Amino acid sequence: MATDNLYFWNEFELKQPPLVTLQVEDTGFAKSVFVVINRFLQQLSEPDAMEFDETAALIGRLMARRKNSFRNMPGFRSVCKLNSALCRLLRLDLARDLQQFRGALPDVCDENLGGAMPTRSNFEFILVRLMGFYHLHERIRECCHAAASYFTKLLRNNFFMEFTTLLIAALAKINKLSSAQASRCASLYNKLRPQVPHFPQVAKHKFLKENQELPAKLELIKNTHSQAKETNTPTLVLKPKKVVTKLEKAKLEAKSDVGTIVERKESPAQAVTEVKFNEEVLATVADAQKFIARESKARQQTPVPESCLTKKIPKHEWLGAQTLFQRKLSKDPAKALSIFRKFIVSKIK
Structure with missing residues (x-):
């Protein structure tokens, strides 16, 4: 595959091929396609997806509020890049494309029955949209780690305590929800990718060029804590230092061997505090x-x-x-x- 076409999924104005349906003899495979797409759309409407949008809006407001205070800091530039990726993800509108493609599938799917199916170009457009959704979330997590590692240093030095605490909490939440959505997207792509040869192809409406090829599968996102242990990368969770109280210090001193204590009596006039x-x-x-x-x-x-x-x-x-x-x-x-x-x-x- 040519180097110039490695990131064709990242084109801002990706031209969608015309939605054309062709008659096929076997429509049995369309049932599994409909089921996995329908399940993914249900997951996009779950409460964690709403939390993702709310937290993304909070990060945008925090960035706009403090853009004059931190604009020269590298960590704040990562927050700006994160906000751009979140806006790009909002503009992608993957749910609309999936609903449109799902509506073009036949109502009755059977191996012995024929029906009208969308073309391979329409199906490949959906896969490219899933790739864009997946890699945008990858970009979001990279910006979260870069920004959190910088603002954690400010927090340790007691700089801007309230703002950095709120920002790091928002970054951690975005990172967690982004990992979950990217994992669901990769699972959907891996289930849909083998179905490409089953869709009818139209020579006049080819979506991919000859030097472009879809990846065989997308990597599922592992758990943040297990991944951090394997790669020795810091997580977004702050580990507070253990605080030794005065009572614990007294117990430790009591256990140590300090010899025999001799009491010396002093008159009230001589006793000095x-x-x-x-x-x-x-x-x-x-x-x-x-x-x-x-x-x-x-x-x-x-x-x-x-x-x-x-x-x-x-x-x-x-x-x-x-x-x-x-x-x-x-x-x-x-x-x-x-x-x-x-x-x-x-x-x-």
Whole structure:
């Protein structure tokens, strides 16, 4: 097959041959064709197909809402390509072509009875439409993986948390529903492809050229998780890190051998409450902002309470640390958090 004609199914304005019916002596094979097409059309009207359209519309709205914020990001360009593929799939309208072809099949299908059958060109047009539907879903899944891998990195860095969480959820849902629809389409194509020689052919209305050939079968889409294990590709499911609670830490410390604990009694006048600082309270930018607000409020009290961790830090150094943190936050949040954490640790510990 010529290289120029490998992707003839992707022609935007694919010219449909005229729907012509010819009289044949054996119409028994048309029954299985009618059954599999009818079952596929029923699947297109199931609730998951409606969810696919709703999620596709949500992705289009998210893209239009944030096109000025992310237009230079490679992940957002993948979302734009995904939206184009979804619009192309909507314009394909496979259900209309299948219903039109199914209506041209004879009402009574029997090996001993003749009847009017659509031509081979009409049947080949349906197979090419199925190929287009299948490969468009393949394109959709590629764009979903490319976009999700990029926006997952933003999510890990706490960038645009609400938007990226919603977008990744929509991408995962589109990817799942697309795999199901593509698998059904491949199953229908593989059942219809062997029936090509049974349809009558008209020399004047040939749909495929001499250097064009339909593939023998389409590959069924495997489960996303099993496919990811075989190919070592990341899935769209985010795996959260295990969080160790304070109670679990206390149990682990209790199991460790710390020797014999000697109790030392102190008078109430000599007992001093020691305030310890834990670096984990400054794990994210949001934690640092809460820490600054809490400590600033405590430092304004007279007298300053013992629970104030930054009590011993001079006023000018505390204000300078806040100013530097706010200035670096707009350019590099990770660096701003690192500098502020090192300053606090060096002053308190």
